[in-house]
Amino acid sequence: MITTENKQENQDLDNAHETAVSFRVIDMFTASSWVVSVIAVILAFLTATLILHFIGKNPSEMYQSFLQVISGLDSRRGTWNIRYTGEWLAASTPLILCALSMGFALRSGLFNFGAEGQYIAGLTAAQITAVFFPPVPVLHLFAAVCAAMLTGAVWAGIAGFLKARFKVSEIIATIMLNYIALYLHRIITMRIFGGNTSRTVNIPVTASLSSAILSFLTNNSRLNYGLFFTIAAVVIYRIITTQYAAAGVRIKITAAMMIAGSFAGLAGACVSLGLFSNGRILSAFDNYGFDGIAAALGGNCTGAGIAVIGLLFGMLKSAQPLMQARQIPSEIISIITALTVVFLSLKPLIQFTERRIKRLRWKEVI
Secondary structure, three states, X not given: OOOXXXXXXXXXXXXXXXXXXXXXXXXXXXXXXXXXHHHHHHHHHHHHHHHHHHOOOXXXXXXXXXXXXXXXXXXXXXXXXXXXXXXXXXXXXXHHHHHHXXXXXXXXXXXXXXXXXXXXXXXXXXXXXXXXXXXXXXXXXXXXXHHHHHHHHHHHHHHHHHHHHHOOOHHHHHHHHHHHHHHHHHHHHHHHHOOOOOEEEEOOHHHOOEOHHHHHHOOOOOOEOHHHHXXXXXXXXXXXXXXXXXXXOOOOXXXXXXXXXXXXXXXXXXXXXXXXXXXXXXXXXXXXHHHHHHHHHHOOOOHHHHHHXXXXXXXXXXXXXXXXXXXXXXXXXXXXXXXXXXXXXXXXXXXXXXXXXXHHHHHHHO
């Protein structure tokens, strides 16, 4: 005959078993960074879908815009234009490069919130070199790209040096250097190129990253050779981080920041020499560096992950004008990007809560 005490014991065992299963499920999700990233992205899109539904908009219009960007297919008109795909890839390249900048710093134990400033420094150097360097084919472009990478590296190296020498927080230093880079860019560029407040003279053909072949294949999109520079950067990033991790080597602070800054500087070159026929005078941030922070976190600071999330965020950025044409607020793109970071940041909170519950359960057992 089953007594009351036996029933209580059986109930406690069932509760313990259910709790153990719950913990195993949580561990399964939180142990894999890839799973966490995928869940964070899905939750961000689901939340955006609910927001659109509550404000009386049709969420399917948003997803149709995404489909048009990726495939070129306009489901409303039944037409196909590969130009949208080319523009998507072109918009993704600076995002991926700035994400590599943040990712490399994080892999080195640092925070690089200054990819935006390093991008601007690289853009400025690329434009000046493109205009004033002798127009020698191949050498001209090589000099402009190298100048952009070197300038981005030096700009990031300032924060690295301050961190290594004077223990200045690289977070504060890189954030402040963003604003210094923006206003120095305006002063220098306007002083060199004259009074026009939005653009400079045209970039010489010998310094341009534009590609007639890629443009032809994508129906006159702005897709350019920056795509190949980005692919090469992802491969190099993977090689460097993998080899240093395998060897257990910790890169010095200043050197790590300079390598990170070179990626963002290359992004500046890809934009100034690839997406525009003339130099630009920025009046505000382009936000490639800031969006790159989210892409690096979403991609778990791995080369492949950053490339995937960079393409995702590039798709969101490219879909904005299409969404506006479909009466979908473009601000929903910023909401999706921000929510992705928010949901990613919940992983440590979930793990902390799990540990607390385990301790309480263990005390109850004792």
